[in-house]
Amino acid sequence: MRYLRWLALPLWVVGLYLALIWVPDVRALGVSYRIFYIHLGMAWTALLAMTANFVLSLLVLVRRKGREETDRFAQASAEAGILMTTATLASGMLWARVAWGAYWTWDPRLTTTAIMWFLYIGYLLLRQAMDDDAKRRVYSAVYALIIFVDVPIVYLSVRWWRSIHPVVFTESGMNITPQMFIAVIVFFFATLVLALDLIYLRAFQEKVHQELQQRRARRLGRLGY
Amino acid sequence: MAVEKQFLEFVFFAYSAVFILIFLFVTNVWRRTRSLQQQLDAMREDEDAEGES
Numbered sequence: 354m355r356y357l358r359w360l361a362l363p364l365w366v367v368g369l370y371l372a373l374i375w376v377p378d379v380r381a382l383g384v385s386y387r388i389f390y391i392h393l394g395m396a397w398t399a400l401l402a403m404t405a406n407f408v409l410s411l412l413v414l415v416r417r418k419g420r421e422e423t424d425r426f427a428q429a430s431a432e433a434g435i436l437m438t439t440a441t442l443a444s445g446m447l448w449a450r451v452a453w454g455a456y457w458t459w460d461p462r463l464t465t466t467a468i469m470w471f472l473y474i475g476y477l478l479l480r481q482a483m484d485d486d487a488k489r490r491v492y493s494a495v496y497a498l499i500i501f502v503d504v505p506i507v508y509l510s511v512r513w514w515r516s517i518h519p520v521v522f523t524e525s526g527m528n529i530t531p532q533m534f535i536a537v538i539v540f541f542f543a544t545l546v547l548a549l550d551l552i553y554l555r556a557f558q559e560k561v562h563q564e565l566q567q568r569r570a571r572r573l574g575r576l577g578y
Numbered sequence: 579m580a581v582e583k584q585f586l587e588f589v590f591f592a593y594s595a596v597f598i599l600i601f602l603f604v605t606n607v608w609r610r611t612r613s614l615q616q617q618l619d620a621m622r623e624d625e626d627a628e629g630e631s
Contacts, residue, residue: 358604365597373590384585391593436603440596447592451585543597551604558611565618568625 357550364543368394371536385451390533392444393521394540395437396466398548402434403473403504405552410497413490422560424490427497428480429555431473433548438470453517461510462518469507472500 372390379386409427413420445463446456457463479496483489506513511520521528521537529537 358601361597361601365593369590369593372593373586384589387586387589388592391596436600440600444592444596544600547600547604551607554604554607554611558607558614561611561614561618565614565621568618568621572621572625 361543361546368539376532376536388448390536390540393537394544396441397541398544399434399437402430405430407501410494413494425556425559429552433551435473461514461516465507465510469503
């Protein structure tokens, strides 16, 4: 698990070859659409990470056993989700500049994604603001359950409201060719592997950090400070 | 055609830059974790030594 990120490297190289060389041009979109592969892979990983945060937060509230560990993984998955959402927004803005002539429009998909980014930044800020471990666990878990409402809205926004954002999965099937889908899947797994490694590492780091803090506090207590 | 080639190069560098940035970030997290782990191990050894004496 610790060296999972090295698996991302060959996946990324294969993805680059598929996305930039193997998949033929889409005439209507020009070459700019090739940003789509990295954009979609990261967007899916971001939504999965936020979903993991929701499930783990629910477990923090429901289960009594291993709350600390679950809470650390919930925080780590929110961080990975924010990182992937930032990359999704950045790559989307570059593509939008070429395809729509503007870096940003208040399209439902873009707006709900930006809202999701702010909501999860708020989740991390809320955690930072509380010293009491038990309170932080409960309050941040409740907050995570509430803000998760935006995640399915991000996915469904292009179906609910009029949007210029492309849709991959429609009722009539996939809107991309099988070749494009393979390139998307490879990039999705590359980013997923990186996100999983980051989640594991951050949760473990937090565990070590907390134990270190406790031991330091105990030592200071013994020395009479 | 030249514009398309230029754009492909841009996308290639953008993809690579994104990957390198995330990879470096994860590596940095790993390094920091290892450093914390070493501090914790040293503290445990100190505490064991104190307990024995």
